[in-house]
Amino acid sequence: MTTMRRRAQRTTTVRLLTSATVALTTIAALGWYGGYRLNTTPSYPLGLWRIQPLTRGVRVGDRLFICPPDNNVFRLAKERSYLRLGLCPGGFGPLIKTVVATAGQRVGIDGFVTIDDIPLPHSFTVTRDGQGRPLTEFAGGVIPRGFLFLHSGFVGSYDSRYFGPIPQSGMLGLAQEVFTYVP
Structure with a gap:
């Protein structure tokens, strides 16, 4: 050649x-x-999702994309690989979670979650993560104005069971499945 x-x-x-x-x-x-994002975590089906604008107030049952606040709790979660890297403040990826309590509702946690004294299905807590590191339950209490209590039915989900309510101001919109699958 x-x-x-x-x-x-x-x-x-x-x-x-x-x-x-x-x-x-x-x-x-x-x-x-x-507004398209890939979900690579087992908390919800894997695959392509879309951030759908929310044109009304947030309600219990809404599945959201939300940026966690940039604080020590979430920095430790990022170090432990509970969170993905992304473009939210602090370098976090947005979470996909379901709203299970809003301002004024009372959350209790004692091995599982109750909302206004009603047990939340699939809300058992664990004391250690998959690597054996300690996890602390949220202490419970009334959800303050402007905050949301978030949940995923996946047993290994890092959600408000552990980090408590987070500011609604981090909300990006509703999480809509586009092309997903459950392995």
Whole structure:
């Protein structure tokens, strides 16, 4: 093979790889700005989700994308890999969780969650994570104005059972499944 022919093949290969990289980056950017996200955690089905604007007040039962606050609790959660990296303040990825209590409701936790004295299904707590590190239950109490108590029925979910209510101001919108599956 001649030197000129090899050079032409390399140039073609570089152009193809560059074009593919630009195309994938463009698709990812359009997806991000279009509100699409990939869920890679077992708390909810894996796959493609969309952030749907919320045009009404938050209600119990709403499944949300929400940015956790940038505080010591969530920094430790990120260190322990409970949270993914992302574009929320503090470098956290947004959470997908279901609202189970809003301002004024009373949450109790003693091995499982109660909302206004009614047991919440699939809300058992654990004292240690999968690596054997200690987990502390939220102490319970009345949810303050502007805060939400979030939950996932997945037993290993890191949710308000452990971190307590979080500010509603971090809400990005409703979490809508687009193309998902449960392994």
